[in-house]
Structure formats: structure tokens, C-alpha cells
Amino acid sequence: MSLPILAITMGDPAGIGPEIIAKALTHPEVHEICHPIVVGDLDAIRAAVAITGVPLRVRGVDDPAAGGHDRASIDVLDLSETRVVSLVRGKVSAEAGRAAYLSLEHATRLALDRRIAGIVTAPLNKEGLSQAGWVGVGHTELLARFCSIPDEAVAMLLVSDQLRVVHVSTHVPLRRAIELVTVERVATTARLGGRATRDIIKRAPRIALAGLNPHAGEHGLFGWEDEQQIVPAARLLAAEGWDVTGPIPPDTVFLRARNREFDCVVAMYHDQGHIPAKLGGFDDTVNVTLGLPIIRTSVDHGTAYDIAGTGKAGEANMLQAIIVAAAMARRVKS
Secondary structure (H helix, E strand, C coil): CCCCEEEEECCCCCCCHHHHHHHHCCCHHHHHHCEEEEEECHHHHHHHHHHHCCCCEEEEECCHHHCCCCCCEEEEEECHHHCCCCCCCCCCCHHHHHHHHHHHHHHHHHHHCCCCCEEEECCCCHHHHHHCCCCCCCHHHHHHHHCCCCHHHCEEEEECCCCEEEECCCCCCHHHHHHCCCHHHHHHHHHHHHHHHHHHHCCCCEEEEECCCHHHHHCECCECHHHHHHHHHHHHHHHCCCEEEEEECHHHHHHHHHCCCCCEEEECCHHHHHHHHHHHHCCCCEEEEECCCCCEEEECCCCCHHHCCCCCCCCHHHHHHHHHHHHHHHHHHC
């Protein structure tokens, strides 16, 4: 069976993205499961190779199908528009934000045109994106726009050996996140997470709905959102045939899931899901975007400006994101 072509976006070139890509592509298993192509700036990847000292050469390719076959080479689909003339590592800039945006946009277009099997994204910086004109968005929101999918139809799933957590909302202020906890949005997120989990574990998943308020509201004592939005969502999902429980107090639901009582947890907002997921397995937690017509996985960490340019950034999370994307591509093809 031919290996899938995966496009790895360079992310923010002022951060650690290019460095962790260079390190990840030294692992032999990457080339056993996919043909990796980096999308972005050739010079940024060359600089990352020099910083990290990896024994790989860098070459530019014009066509994704022409690259990713040589284990001793990092093949880059070089985009002239992603050139960063005044790059300062570890600093937010509109120029770096624009480069990250354009590499993601190009990779998404390749995936929609079926010229690649999926996308693996290195981290970008949302402040840099905002300075470049794309205010208040991240990878998930941009991918939805590129694919002409409403924001509410996509969801972020964090996957590790310990936990699977899908999020009702992601990059919004906490006040807005509370407003987004609605019956339909909770149900839609649970369906997306449930289908993805079913594909992973090969059986009907047990889904837990995390409560929004302390003690899941305790019947209105600490807020009515749980009773008015999450309880009806649970009933709706159960009527559809899902094995669903909730709302469950958020201070215990993740422990219960880690102990294998549940296969997937629906978190009501970004940090509610990200904190336990990262505590449970920082290096092996992979971000998967659900609801898109394409495959996209990502590292579950940021640009780490504080160590950018030092070569210290570890590649374990990037390696795992590539492994997950390749597995998803194989399932689609089969």
C-alpha cells in the first residue's frame, strides 16, 4: 500500500515549530508511515537544521508528490510569500503571523484538492496572527473558514493514551464560553467526539459530559446552566442511542475517564479540557480537528518563544501528531 503524503506546516517561524519539525523528521518511523512534506519557508527550515544540528539536508520541491521519499532529506514546498525578512526568534510579529497563516492556507488547499492525505500543524502564535489582521482566531477557526465550515460544526479533540477530550468551545473569553454552552452545541460536540472515539477504539464509546459549574451546578445552587443546557443535551444524545452520562462534576470526571470508566469527555471550555489532558500526557497528547472534510492533527503546545532558536525544544509531541495523522489517513484510505 502506498504511503500517505502529509503536509507539515512550519507554524510561526519565530517559534520552535521549524526546530521540532527538523527533529521529528530524523525518526525512521516517520518515513515508514508517510511521505512528509513541509509547507512554508525553505530558509526557515534550513535555519532550524543548523540550530538543531540534525543530519538532514533541505531541498525545495514544487509538487507534494515529488517529495518525502528520501529519509536523509527534509523536502519543503517553498512558498515565496512566507519569507520573513526581519525575523527575530522569540518575538511576536505580524510578519511571522502572516507566514504561519499562509503556510496553513496553502496546506489546506492541497488537502481539499486531495493532493495530500492530511495536515500536521506546528504551533502558531495568536497574537502574531492578530497583528497580521486575523484577530482572535487560531488553527481550528482558520481551518473551518478555509473549508467553508461553520465554527460551531467543528470541534477540538485532544487524544492521548490517558484521555480523549473534546471541547464545546476553544479560543474565546471565558464569559463567551459560558454563553456557548447550549443544548445544540453540547450535543453536536458530543456527536463529533463520539464518532472519532468510535473510530479509535472500534466500539461504541462511553461519553461523559463535564459539568460547567462546581459540582455540576448542584441542581441550580451554583448556576443553572448545567440543568438548563447540559441535562437536555444528555437526554437528546441518549435518545439518539449514545451511551452518555452527565453532567458530571468537572473535578472528578477526568479522573474517572483516566480510570477507563469513560472513553471520551466533553469539556465545556478550553482550559477545562486542556489542563487535565496536558497533565495526563503532555508529550503524547495530540490535537485533532473534528468536523472538517480533511485530516488535521497538531502538537498540543505553543510556540515556546522562550527557547526558540536554542535547539532545546523536544519533538515528541510533533512525532506523535505525525503518527496519529498517518493512522487516520490509512483508515480513510481503507
